[in-house]
Amino acid sequence: MWRASHNLLPTADNLWRREILLEPTCQICKQGKETTAHTLLLCKAAKKVWRYAPFETCFPDAVNQDMLEIMVEMAKKLTKSDIEVMVAICWTIWYGRNKFLFEGKKMEPLLTISRAEAVVEAFRRVKQPTLDPEAKYSSKNQQVWSPPPDNTFKVNVDAAVNFDRQKAGLGVVIRDSSNKVKVAAVKSTLFTGDVQTAEAEAVEWGLVVAKSAAFQCIMVESDCQEVVKLINNNEGSRTEIMWVISEIQSLSKDFQNISYYHTPRSCNTHAHSLAKLALRNNETVVWLEPIPVEVESVLSSLI
Ligand SMILES: [Zn+2]
Helix, strand or coil, rough: HHHHCCCCCHHHHHHHHHCCCCCCCCCCCCCECHHHHHHHHHHHHHHHHHCCCCCCCCCCCCCCCCCCHHHCCCHHHHHHHHHHHHHHHHHHHHHHHHHHHHHHHCCHHHHHHHHHHHHHHHHHHHHHHEEEEEEEECCCCCCCCCCCCCCCCEEEEEEEEEEECEEEEEEEEECCCCCCCEEEEEEEEEHHHHHHHHHHHHHHHHHHHHHCCCCCCCEEECCCHHHHHHHHCCCCCCHHHHHHHHHHHHHHHCEEEEEEEEEHHHHCCCCCCCHHHHCCCCCEEECCCCCCCCHHHHHHHHC
């Protein structure tokens, strides 16, 4: 953003003005000069991404406008955390454009947004580690994701909820003892009004995915302590969630070896990112190894 605000990014317009390129035209949309504002905000490729931004975007439609001025304008309208996301999205758009122009890899709007959100979350974790009460609480325990033993697969699951749209996104990531992602999966579903039920549904979806990939020995990790307790102890009275729990227990019988653990959120970030991706994406997708580069990029930007 510092480089963009100082108009230092090597856009076609900047390269043309330095007589490195013969024309300043945007190579993606071929409509107008590729200035910084065009590249990050106004190009049709950028607009496709901004459509999914988690806040209102109405950028001034002037291609020659100074990026710093635009940011100052936006800072008046958005909250500080929205600005953080906006800066990250600018960066992932720039990254995505370069990937497209130089490596021919298509920019996927939803993944571009997810990647930006993952970058912001990683940034916030580093800046404010003590604000996460769970991290503080379990500071004596493991703080990073740990791989399963040989021949066992670890299934991390998570749910993300959009209360306004009454939707839930479920994310599943299955890794082996060498920390290799074997399966990643997303599912979009209706939100029934209870977050823990959504978390239980994420566990159920994790089992369905693990079963379909023919894994026999699995460790399931959820950051919802209540759900793990319910599965392990079968205690609870609320009917709604117990339907899902009994379904989980029935599916568990299909595995040779299965165990359930509660894990801090800081160790469940991959599944969390996928759950958020699922929330935006209305599809149900299971990616088997080799995991597509765009999905890997959502996961790897967390490390
Ligand atoms: Zn363009």
